Amino acid sequence: MKRSSRISFTSRPALLGAVVMLALTSASVAAADDGPGPLGVTVDAVANRHTLRVGALFGADRADHLAGGHFCTASVVHSPRRDLIVTAAHCVGADSDLVFVPGYRDGQAPYGVWKVDRRYLPDSWAKDQDEDSDLAFATVAQLDGRRIEDVVGGNRFAPGMATGATAVTLTGYPDARETPISCTNKPSPDGTSQQRINCPAFTVGTSGSPWINGDGQVVGVLGGHEEGGSTDDVSYSVVLRSEAAELYQDAAGGS
Numbered sequence: 001m002k003r004s005s006r007i008s009f010t011s012r013p014a015l016l017g018a019v020v021m022l023a024l025t026s027a028s029v030a031a032a033d034d035g036p037g038p039l040g041v042t043v044d045a046v047a048n049r050h051t052l053r054v055g056a057l058f059g060a061d062r063a064d065h066l067a068g069g070h071f072c073t074a075s076v077v078h079s080p081r082r083d084l085i086v087t088a089a090h091c092v093g094a095d096s097d098l099v100f101v102p103g104y105r106d107g108q109a110p111y112g113v114w115k116v117d118r119r120y121l122p123d124s125w126a127k128d129q130d131e132d133s134d135l136a137f138a139t140v141a142q143l144d145g146r147r148i149e150d151v152v153g154g155n156r157f158a159p160g161m162a163t164g165a166t167a168v169t170l171t172g173y174p175d176a177r178e179t180p181i182s183c184t185n186k187p188s189p190d191g192t193s194q195q196r197i198n199c200p201a202f203t204v205g206t207s208g209s210p211w212i213n214g215d216g217q218v219v220g221v222l223g224g225h226e227e228g229g230s231t232d233d234v235s236y237s238v239v240l241r242s243e244a245a246e247l248y249q250d251a252a253g254g255s
Contacts, residue, residue, distance in 0.1 A: 039167060039184055039185045039186065040183065040184075040185045040198050040199060040200075041183065041184075041200075042181050042182070042183040042199055042200045042201045042202070043181065043182055043183070044179060044180075044181060044182070045171050045179070045180040045181055045182035046182075047103065047105065049153065050212075050216070051103070051171055051180065051182070052102055052103035052110075052111060052152045052153075053075050053076045053102060053103075053152050053153055053154060053155055054073065054074075054075045054102070054103075054171045054172070054180060054209070054210060055073070055074060055075070055076075055085075055100050055101045055102035055103060055104050055111075055173075056070035056071075056072070056073060056074075056100075056101050056104040056173045056180075056205075057070060057071060057072040057073065057074050057087065057091060057092075057098055057099070057100055057101075057116075057208065058070050058071070058098065058099050058100075058101065059071070059096060059097070059098060059099075060096075060097035060098055060099050060115070061097075062099070063099050063113050066101060066104065066107050066108075066109060066113075067106070067107030067178065068107075068178070070101075070104065070173055070175060070205060071091070071175060071205060072087060072088065072091035072092075072173075072205065072206075072207045072208045073087065073091075073171075073172040073173045073180075073205065073206055073207065073208040073209045073210075073222070074086065074087035074091070074100055074138070074208045075087075075155065075171075075208075075209075075210040075212075075218065076102060076148055076149055076152055076153065076154040076155070077137075077154050077155055077156070077157040077218055077248075078149065078154040078155065078156050078157070079149070079154070079251070079252040080252060080253075081139070081147070081252070082147040082148065082149035082150055082154070083117075083139045083140055083141075083142070083147050083148055083149065084137055084138070084139055084140075084149075084154070084251055084252060085100055085116075085137065085138050085139075085140060085148075086135070086136070086137050086157060086208075086210065086218060086221055087136055087137075087138070087207070087208030087221065087223075088134050088135065088136065088207045088208045088221055088222065088223030088224075088227065088228070089121045089122065089125040089129075089133065089134045089135055089136040089223065090129070090134055090207060090223060090227045091136070091207050091208045091223075092116070092119050092121070092136050092138055093121060093125065093126070093129075093136070097115075097116070098115075098116040098138075099113050099114060099115055099116060100113075100114045100116055100138075100140055100148075101113055101114070102114070102148065102151075102152045103152065104173065104178075104180075105178065105179050105180075106178045106179060107178060111151050111152050112143045112144075112151065113143075114140040114141065114143055114148055115140060115141045115143075116138050116139075116140055117138065117139040117140055117141045118138065118139045119136060119137070119138045120136060120137040120138065120247055120250055120251040121133075121136045121247075122135065122136075122243055122247055124243075131194075131224055131225055131226070131227070131238075132193040132194065132224070132238055133238065133243060134223035134224045134227060134238055135221055135223065135238055135240070135243075135244055135247065136247075137247060137248060137250075137251035137252075138251075139251070155210065155212055155216050155217060155218050156215075156216060156217045156218065157217070157218050157240075157244075157248050158213075158215075158217035158218060158219050158240070159240035159241060159242075159244040159245040159248065160240065160241065160245065161213070161217065161219045161240070163187055163188065163189045163195045163239060164186050164187050164188050164189070164195075165213075166186070166213050166214055167184050167185060167186045167213070167214070168184065168185070168186070168187060168197070168211040168212060168213050168219060168220065169182060169183070169184045169211070169212050169213075170182065170183050170184075170197065170199055170202065170206075170209045170210070170211055170212075170222065170235065171209060171210065171212075172202060172205070172206035172207075172208070172209030172222060173205050173206065173209075174201065174202070174203050174204065174205045174206055175203075175204050175205030176203070176204070176205070177205075181201060181202070181206075183199035183200070183201075183202070185197050185198055185199055187211065187220060187237070189239075190225065190236065192239070193238060193239050194224050194225050194236050194237070194238060194239060195220055195224075195236065195237050195238075195239055196225070196229075196234055196235065196236050196237075197211070197220075197234070197235050197236075197237075198233060198234055199233065199234075199235060200232060200233045201232055201233075202222065202228075202229075202232060202233075202235045203232045206222055206228065206235070207222055207223050207227060207228050208221060208222060208223065209221070209222040209235075210222075211237055219240060220237030220238075220239075220240065221237050221238070221240075222235050222236070222237055223236065223237060223238065224236040224237050224238040
């Protein structure tokens with residue numbers, strides 16, 4: 001049910017690790033190339049200037065030995081201070097020190113290990129863990145005098161976009177893999193406050209994966225209903241509306 005693999009959260013069975021590996025080696029999963037490929041097919045994510053803005057979250061105690069320790073996904077979004085990431089609230093709600101590694105692959109941190117600083121969660125999540133508010137931002141501290149957006153860039157956070165107007169690409173880190181996966185498809189509404197998308201093999205560890213449209217805008221974040229969904233093949237996000245916009249403004253402004 002949950003898409004975070006940290007012990008402090010309820011996670012889906014370990015068997016899913018085997019399921020995702022099987023799915024990613026089956027004929028139904030194409031090899032990645034520079035284009036989005038067919039809709040609804042999960043591939044190995046290409047390492048490029050777009051995917052390096054997506055990274056894995058780790059407990060701070062794993063900063064010096066990253067391999068096998070990631071539990072959620074996050075991505076850099078543009079902000080005036082150039083230090084902001086977005087993820088799911090259930091990924092950062094626990095009181096523990098975290099680090100973010102953009103472009104993480106095979107135990108390596110090609111763009112550095114960034115300490116997660118201040119976190120911003122909706123009040124309705126903090127009080128009641130409302131699945132319609134499963135969204136969070138966090139700032140990361142400077143590394144060697146540089147801000148993260150100056151190193152990897154950032155996507156625009158775009159609340160208020162119509163669900164399903166265009167296809168979106170999800171990129172995330174299943175905890176059974178040391179490289180990210182990617183899938184492009186069109187989301188659809190699920191009630192008034194949630195959106196869903198059909199993409200296979202997005203399992204434990206992919207919570208927080210950004211949903212990015214063709215204009216480089218984040219229009220969803222994997223989480224929401226049952227903290228991301230109850231099956232590997234259907235994922236959810238809260239619909240990004242006024243609450244998301246206000247949360248972004250708070251986080252971007254540092255209030």
